[in-house]
Every structure is written in structure tokens, then in C-alpha cells.
Amino acid sequence: MSTDSTDGTDGPVTEEITVTVNGEPVTAAVEPRLKLSDFLRYECDLNGVRVGCEHGVCGACTVQQDGRTVKSCLSYAVQADGAEIETVEGLDDDGSLHPIQEAFHETHALQCGFCTSGFVMATKELLEENPDPTREEIETGLADNICRCTGYQNIYEAVEHAAEKMEE
């Protein structure tokens, strides 16, 4: 790795960061180029953060940072120093699914499931800001996420179903 050094010393240069991940503080020394997505997967073992395209197109790596969705492959871990991150693993309540997760399950809004955690996180922000979205608002609200299996119809239905559940 010595060739990866930018300051002339041996080995990669690291920075120490502390990030609150799903409510727990995590401190680690990371290379500045480490993506937030890889930090969450490899340093925090949170494999619900999916790495699809790794350049901001697919949305599978969507998480919340300080309450806002971000594509974690377009953010470096050092940028999350001091921030609060929530991943799909942070949604469950002592083993029971979040209403959005239940709705995706019940509406069969997934086939292979690779994109699902990203969609669930995008849905969370959408419904937090707009608890009763129209179909068009759901489509634009999920515009950063790609699913290659479902054709989206069941996903949109799941969001409507989740909105009903969360209203209860």
C-alpha cells in the first residue's frame, strides 16, 4: 500500500473519526478515500448497506445522515465524522420490522432484494416529509433508486401501504 501514500511516508495516511451509527458511537482510523458505504459495511459490519454501482446511480447504498438520505457511495467516511448515521439495520424495534419493512414484505415489493434496503431508507425520508404522498410524489421521491426486478409497481404500492400503516 506504500504506493498509495500521498505524503511520502510508508502506508496509507488515516484520520480518526467518530460516527454515531444506529445510535452507537463508532471510532475508527480510516483513509480519507474510504467511502461511507465501505465504512458501514467493513468497519461496522452493516451489510444492509448495499454496494451496487459505486458511483451514485443505483441508490442501493442509501442511508440517512443527520436525518437526510444520502448515497453513501458518494460520501467519504471522514465527512461523517461527528454525524449520526442510520442504516436499514437501525429501523427494527427489538426484532420486529418497521412498518415500511412490513409493507414491503406484505406487498411483495422485492424479488432479489438487493435494492430493497435503499428503497426502504428512501421511503422513510419520503414519508417523514410527506405522510400521504400521491403516486406521482412517490415516483419522484424514489427517483434516486433503481430496481431491476420488480418494474416498480409493487414498490409504489408498498409505499402507499406503509403510509396507511404509519398513519394508524
Added chain:
Amino acid sequence: MKPAPFTHHRPETIEEALELLEELEDAELMAGNQSLGIVMANRLATPDHLVDLNGVDDLAYIEERDDEVRIGAMTTHRTLERSDRLADALPMLPDAAGQIAGPSVRNQGTVGGSLGEADPAGNYPAALLALDGSVTLRSLEGTRSVPVSEFFIAYMFTDLREEELIESVSVPTDPFPPERSGMAFVELKRAAQTFPTVSAATAVRVDDPTADDPVIEAARIALANAADVPLRVEDAESVLEGEPLSEAGLDEVTELVTGAVTPEGEMHADREYKEEVAGEYAKRSLESAYDDALE
């Protein structure tokens, strides 16, 4: 898809950022990272240093003055999209901001980043050209203001110098008083997360919105992704000025815009198609702006 190594710098003031830019060899400014991150993931850019502007709070604001609105470079698309003051004074800007990608990109991406990237398909360059905006550039030597019409030089190439950063953009509000003006930003896009094929930014001011046939006093037409820089079509604007909006006027505009643009063909839209779309979208955008002026 991993970037090459770099050193990360997080200045907290504009001065600190400028000193880093001056000191460091091969440094890039990082704003929302929604485009630079892609370029670096593909190793099309491998800077040794990133000067991360996300800690510079002084660069994120929307400020209304007497006859202009000033927007800090690190203001996110999300903030522009949801600004009530902008929706009232310069509705084209929230309209353009809200059509960029999806919510998670808009949470991070910034107006300064978009201008610095200078992709001719970007939304702000065309919108700000239509609105006669200016870009304020700052270095340790001082600040200078460059009209948007001169800022974009060629494809992804601007007047920004290596030791400068984009501090803000300003847009005059007096040419288009909200009570008798309308604006629209209309884009053709085959998928939300891609750049649009062509976009049309238009504004009109009428003499009296309650008249039977309100006469257009001023019109602006700018296109995105229709040339290697955002393109304003002044010939087409003057066709509309001094008359109420008419079918004949719109037909002439469509023809003039189609003739004025010089787009590159791309995979899903060849040159001829983009020329026609530019004319058609200029027309649709103007119809919408005129309706908006009369409301």
C-alpha cells in the same frame, strides 16, 4: 470504483479554504460531491488533495436584497427547491433545483458545485443565464463578479481560476416583478437520475396581467445541453416582445431556437432530434411562463 488516495482538508472559513488552495499542489474543491465523487470513483480525476467546503458555513445562505437575490455557493438543491422567498421572487430557481436527480442527491448537491462543474446539461447554468445572473469569484487577492453569460467558456470549462472559489451567485429581481412576470424550467429527461436531454428556461414580463391580451414587455429564453455552453437565444426573445403571446409568435420562436442550437448528438438523442426538442421545449416553457405571469 474506488477513488485514488487523497488527503482530506476541512476548512471552516473561506479564508482558510483559499489559503489551502494557494498552498497545496493538485487540490480540488469538494462541494456536495455528487459529480466529483462519480468522476473520482471512475478515476477520471485523481487529485492529491480535497478541500472540503462542507464545513464553511458562510457559503450556505439565501439573501434577499433590494433589487437582487444572492445565493451562497454551498446552498443545496434541497434548500433552493424549498425556499418560499425564491418561489415568490424567482420561481425558476426552485423549479430548476427540484428537477435535479432525486431527493438524496438534492440533499447534498450545491449550486456552486453545479456551476463549477459546468456541464452544459446542468440546470442552474441555463436558469441563471436566462435570469442574467452573475457569479462572484473569490481568491486571496479579492473578489470579482463575472456575468453568467461570460462565465461558461466551453464544455465543462469556465472562467474560474485555479486559486479561486465560487463564493455566490446573484440574480437581479427588478426585471421580473412577480406580480406581472412568469417563469418556467422545462426539461426532457428519460430517467430521473440522469442529466436532461434538453431543458428550456424561460421568463416573461407582461404589461398588465389582467388585460384581455397582456403584452409581453420582456422575454428570456435559455437552453441547456443545446450547445457546449448554456445558450441564450435573443433573436427569439425579441420576436415575442411587444405583442401578446400568439401561436404565430411561438411558431417563429420554435423555428429560431431549433436553428440557433448546436447540440452534440448522444446515444439516445441524435443532433437533429435535440434541435427539434430544443425548439419544442422552448415553446412549452414559454406557454407555461406566460400562464404563470397571468395568474
